[in-house]
Amino acid sequence: MRLNALLSLFLSSISSVHSILADEAYHIDYHHALLGIPQAETTFFHQPSASSNASLLYTISEKAIIGAVNPKDGSVVWRQSLADPLPEPASVVEEAVKLPDEEQQKALRSIGPAKAGLLAEEGSGFVVSYYGSAVSAWDAMNGKLAWQRLMPQGQHVKSALLIPSGRDTSSSSAVDVLVLHGTEGGTVTRLDASSGAVVWEYEDRSGASPRYLASTKNSIYYVSEQSAVLAANSMKIVSLDTENGREDKGHVLKVDEVVTVTSCPNAAFISGHGRSPRSMKVNVLGSDKVNTLNLERSNDGEIEAVSILPGCGDSSPSHILVHVQTRDGAWAEVFNIDSESAEVRKAYSLPYLKAKDAFAVSIIDGKPHFTRITDVEIELYSFASGIVVARWPRNQPSFGGPGHAQAEVVLRGQSNYAIRISEVATGGEWTLMRNGELVWSRPEMLAHVVAAAWVDDVSGEALAHELDFEGHENPLRAYTHRLKRHLRDLEYLPAWLQQLPSSVTSGLLTSKAETEKGLLGHKLLVVATSTGQHVALDPAKAGAIKWKRLAQAASDEARAVSLYVHDGVVTSYVDRLGIMTINATDGRDISFDQSDAHFTGVIIAPGPVAPVAYRISRDGQPNTTAISDVARDGTYLVTRSASGQEVQGWMVGRSNIKLWTFSSAAGSRITNVVARPAHDPVSSIGKVLGDRSVLYKYLSPNLVLITSTKRDSFTIYLLDSITGTILYSATHQDADTSSPIPSVLSENWFTYSFFGTSDAKSPSKCHQLVIVELYESPIPNDRGPLGSSSANYSSFSPGSITKPHTITQSFVITQPISHMSVTQTAQGITSRQLLCTLPDLNAIIAIPRYLLDPRRPVDRDPTREEIEEGLFRYSPVLDLDPKFFLSHSREVVGIQKIISAPTLLESTSLVFGFGGLDVFGTRVTPSKAFDVLGKGFNKLALIGTVAALGLGTAVLAPMVRRKAVERGWRL
């Protein structure tokens, strides 16, 4: 223990500043820059500039991220979040304190979910997106904003289109943007696409809810749904003049439940079908005629889904492809639309295939071509004949089946086709194939990661088990056991001898990275997404995917997932789905228990045989999965109710007893509960001061830190989790409770951060970081009440709980922090670092613990003893040195959680961040890499030095010997 204390003192003194070395950046860290799963309507190839032929892939994902991806290598060119900069209605913010009242809820419902759309016109140089109440134009090359226009608050954009502007294209854009927004009675606004200025506006005062916009070369159609009381399922279609937005004519159309509106240069049409689509009704906008299309085929089973792909060429007639999916297979019907007679005629059907497929339409020389993508091959159908003109085999099936796809087809000569397909698989993987060959794949499902766990390599565990056996047996048996083990090992000797020469040579030549991987241990990361998928990442191979598992049951719902790893088996508790056990090394299913499982969280408690999972219900009650399967008696749990009103302490075992309840004060809500990390070793029980006296740390494994927020203040409570005694509390007035208040608890200290005014007398709006250290007593060499041997101490009786002595300091930081975590090492000897997410800079930062020492002298220079301790003068502003940035110049977007794990090396800790969008991993050495040679170590220089010394000795030895002999003769 004393050695440890000395070691940690030594380490804290050498750890001046750990920073990212230029030759390690991008080598020790890995990052998946994600966009989220791309949506079908908002993903396309587009040429960003008129001068170049190269195109980029543009998308708006499910996460409302707009981005451009380079089709050559799949790297992100730029991305922007559409969801963030929108000013949300105030009622949503209020929700943090109280639930919106009925009126507000109704108002929120009527706005509806935000709809995203992406529009682009070749050669215009920008892409236009709409999401929520904002329409934005982005520079297509670099992703910077060209202009943005916000609709009046509470009005979402329903639909938007690009129409030819008809103006002189030399000074302004060739296209204009048409926007439909509003809730009761829509407004159609035509915007100049180069500046966002309003050209004209059309307002519908009928009170119908606006739905769609469609346009042809000559006119604009505005489609609104009549209120349900007057006429159910009827759509009003109004055609508008493109020049001035005046209403031309309108008519009402009776439609079915599911409606889509499609625009082509020659004809715009509305199509609808019932819930189980046997037939489809299509109306060419501008006419009254409704065409009924029969979709049924004999003996193919129930039709499950119908989707429409427009194949608009420049010439009339326009074509549509109707993709029909049944449970087992799919086919497609192609129809011609005659804009003159408003008639829709069937052209031909594409054959039924008993497989999942996706269709894409590409225009070659003004004629549509249909690409059909299955897991096995890619077929290109020419429109004219409906027959396959080109076929490419696929070298790799898609993850979970083809979802949707976009194709770029080039025709060289008469019949030499080349095809580039961007495919989004149902499993969330985004891939690009060139003529069937996989070019790249992006694991976009990782944007939905909600839980992650480290998996240790279990291969060495068998030996550890046997050594353990030998240590606990009588000497004779242990010896025979060992002899037998060595005899067994002999069979590997020839193989070992065979590879010995190669391993020796490779040992001299291998890069340092290879050796380091062996030293750090073979850890694997298993992550689970909110859609129920599981993916294993290899931190040693730049975060490459080792295996991936599809969700057991397809669902788009977001779920809470808890992961638990034991003996190489991952147990995943998925809310409303069940319990999955997966082999951690290859991702194969072991079991799937689909019992009714509704929970808000899972706590793993030690059991008599194996660990036991307690599922926490919405009211905070812990329940085991099986009645017989209970934790060891005397196990304590702390749970939080989903409403955020209560924190409860439980003793579980054969019977569950609620020990205490911590209720939040009136009008406040518990937003965060944190405990010490499960692996949080403490190397020294005291802090050695400069005069060699010791300040004893208040170390209790039973600490819980609770954040309770009110309207404009919050309180931090430190609780003893067994008795429920409040050990410490602090209230901050005038704090911004709408932004996150992250906190972390480790060893004998905790920190939290918030934005607010620092002081009522001299207010200052700033982000603050508060550190609190807990000690047993304010006096060195004194253990307070714990020191006296006569007193009986029990952590179970509330009376004997001693309150810690706290030392607090607060720092001003220039950046908000959204999440906090702490590094973990094997023994806890290495000094710790505070890991923080900086959401405004898209960065992860590691703040060394010694900077956050609350004992730093205030308003005076440190004394000699304090300098010896490593303390330096307090300054109110904590400078976030760029050298602390773990993510350096990478932009790591939306990290909501950071986890850390120890490695075989005491100096090194693995770090992994995930949650919102990106995943990022690296390793940190908070006290520098003191137990491993760095990259600066030069093997050749060492060998050279030794050789030079040997040479020197060889030269000098005869000389010295001769001299000694001469001296001997002389004496």
Add this chain to the structure above:
Amino acid sequence: MLLLLLPLLPLLATIPHLCSAASLIISIPPSTQLPNPNALPPSTHATLLSGVAQVPRISTPLTARSTIEFHNLTRPASSDSSAQSYLLTISALSHVFACYRVDIIPGGGSADGGAVIEGIWETYPGSAWSDRGPILGGKAAQGGGASGSVVNSAGSSSKGPGPEREQEQIVRIDAKVLSRRDFYEQRAGFNPLGLLMNPMVLLGAVAMAITFGMPYLMDNIDPDLKAEFQEQQKNGPLAGMHSALQAAASGVSSSGVDLREGGGARRR
């Protein structure tokens, strides 16, 4: 394409709104720390934070013209106080920008909801909110000779039908770049001079010099001096040590006490 867009900038206007609103345009001029503002990443954005939970934060990204534009700034309806003070931060991963204080007060002609930027000042983290730099722009700057330019322009770009527009305040300021973020530290490479500074190497070098240098020195020395030196060496400390060792071996010596103590320590 961008060049085409530039002349149309003044046309930028907000959606017709019943109340007058203020606009804040922050431009990022080239500076020594940031010679080319176009090189800023597209994730660069500015945020207005009030610190009051009921007032939502407002954030807007960098435009292609190297400006950050807040349009339609209004007073939040739920705010209790008449004026609202915001902390304006500009976040870019590659550079550190100064922080500003933005005060928005009711006004602008209309009775309710109208807002005017009272003033913009530079503010310094860690200092009191009232400790602020010179005024950079806003209504309060119009009286004094402030460096920032204030443009109060009547919305003139409305071409179509819509409610009559009231006066709109546009405040322009220049953002100040404080420093560039340098994330990396260069590893100290192999340095032969540093190796020479090592005391062990220095000792070795001196020893080498003596070993190789002394014979030459002795050879080149005057023969008389050499003989004298050798004579001295015989009676010198080396000779003395020889006699001492011999005495210690026999057990009687003037310095015997010291040696015995040393022997005792060794035994222990």
